[in-house]
């Protein structure tokens with residue numbers, strides 16, 4: 001589908017129908033697809049078209065539910081940004097994932113273990129659509145983020161756009177850069193966000209958080225997300241910001257993070273321990289669309305099912 005064609009023009013080529021649910025976590029919005037009960041395979045250019053808010057469905061990320069690839073997990077959780085890139089982690093998406101698999105009766109468990117591209121995370125469904133996620137243990141070692149530095153530091157200086165900025169770097173399974181700002185409302189998100197997202201010192205690109213600390217247990221945050229631009233909320237970004245604030249001695253173990261779309265509660269007991277995130281998951285509508293004839297769950301030429309990545 002070329003860039004200027006919209007979904008309606010594609011309806012003539014009668015491909016498979018795809019059922020999906022539109023969801024969001026504090027306004028960070030998702031197309032969620034059950035790829036267990038329906039065949040599913042989308043190329044990056046198709047994901048970009050579907051993510052388009054004028055010609056497609058419109059979303060920050062596509063979340064895909066697949067059968068587990070490991071013995072001790074319930075599902076596999078794949079995440080694609082609006083630019084079609086597949087990534088390792090999505091915190092707001094994890095909460096919506098937990099709500100989706102229960103709403104769709106794919107499980108009745110309250111504690112759900114899901115395999116992501118970077119490990120296993122645990123989701124716990126609570127009351128009134130609230131979900132708590134064990135987001136795993138943050139990683140500060142530069143090669144593991146990845147971030148180009150000869151050794152780990154709490155604060156790095158990075159040359160960008162003719163200036164030198166101070167930022168911290170951490171992985172929540174996905175890479176994050178975090179800058180401290182006086183006021184998120186006036187922070188240079190639109191200018192520095194895209195430049196740092198693609199900065200050479202982040203060889204896999206990065207999500208860039210702008211953190212305003214109000215006191216030791218309250219903060220405000222805006223995030224320019226890798227592959228999606230600024231979103232109304234970023235769960236892994238809130239986790240990254242809190243652990244950075246803790247390591248720099250500026251935040252306590254339990255922090256309420258105010259994002260443009262609402263509030264998350266983040267808890268972290270220090271190095272080596274996992275980050276816990278609690279927040280809402282909202283289901284907006286269910287839909288279905290006709291995919292172009294050359295997409296969907298067509299089996300590989302050899303007739304074997306689409307290879308499950310390990």
Ligand SMILES: N[C@H](CCC[C@H](N)C(=O)O)C(=O)O
Nearest residue numbers: 090091092174226234235236
């Ligand atoms: N843009 C992110 C993925 C989505 C993260 C965000 N939506 C969240 O809630 O954690 C990345 O490329 O690593």
